Amino acid sequence: MTTKNLSPTDRTKLGRIPQRGVYDCETIYQILDEAPYCQLAVSLQGNPVVLPTMHTRIDNKLYIHGAKENRLLNHIAQGAQACISATLLDGLVLAKSGLHHSMNFRSVVIYSTGIEITDPKLKTKALETLVNQIVPQRWNDSRPPTDAELKVTKVIEFSLEEASAKVRTGPPMDDKRDQELPYWSGNIPLKLVWETPVPDATSDGIPLPAYLSRPHESLGKKWQASA
């Protein structure tokens, strides 16, 4: 496996706690692939707007889609810079000192000017990858988009050249003088699990597909297994 490293820029270089900064593409791509959604920020008339949205990655590009009248995507299609943040919460960190409480997490931040994708084949490919990244094998078990649907769907492609990850793992980092204090300290791992699938009213008599028959399995682990 090739492990390409990105060059940190002024914006992606970590100021504080620089040892948490990660610039290898493998880590950055894995976090993006596991994160079920991201937060997309743009400046509108000089003021920030940030909204949650789904994303997907193909090679060294990230794709975000929306309705054709989506004002954030339109602004980006017209050349506005975007900043995208995707975060996975892995655990709670309980230190002996109140102020040293923290979280274990993996996050990625991307700076990019996006470009609108108009080729229907690539638009469809981005949508297929998005659905399959969240639920492997799902795309082929659903109706593909029509030309008319693709026309009213805007897809923006972002380069992943200016990106970095930040990762915190492990126990709390209390000051030496606090380590004798009588408080329990440590970390609590968290995981996102899926519960039993709930069929809708139109699925009477349709058996649950095998790719959905894994209740209570960790989503993160599922994604890692299917990579």
Add this chain to the structure above:
Amino acid sequence: MTTKNLSPTDRTKLGRIPQRGVYDCETIYQILDEAPYCQLAVSLQGNPVVLPTMHTRIDNKLYIHGAKENRLLNHIAQGAQACISATLLDGLVLAKSGLHHSMNFRSVVIYSTGIEITDPKLKTKALETLVNQIVPQRWNDSRPPTDAELKVTKVIEFSLEEASAKVRTGPPMDDKRDQELPYWSGNIPLKLVWETPVPDATSDGIPLPAYLSRPHESLGKKWQASA
């Protein structure tokens, strides 16, 4: 219980699918209290920057803290507008049509100019509320901050006056013509659970506190129960 409604502004009014827009404070506050972290966006030299950070709510104010050299918080302390997004992922939505796949979620977006809090009592109160909102009863089982620690910690207070929630629940919304298709459709509820707490090397012989003895309990439900 009083249910105050915020007045939608041009920025918080939902354009598409307006029935998902929620403006009552009770819903907005509940999402903010349950979300373990948020994404804080500002414009730096006209370009967006968004980063994950922890937050807490006291009444109709939101508090975010960081190191005193934190460039986003400093920018906000100097008067820059912020946009804050907090999202809870509740489930996956699998439609019969590929393009109608979605997620069930509850999210809040806030537009606010923050002000720096310098009163040590209010700073401590914000930190206490933050820790206890994530792990109830924890603050009193940890060392309180010293004056010196408070001095190097920046706390910003945001008004929750210009905020809105967006909520999606329930089954997919397929077009009528797709409802006869043979694909399974429905939703998969997700939950964030905590696994067995892991003591660090300085906690030998310290029993796990009762407030941490609830492995595999849904975090969301825990927060709802403790409200």
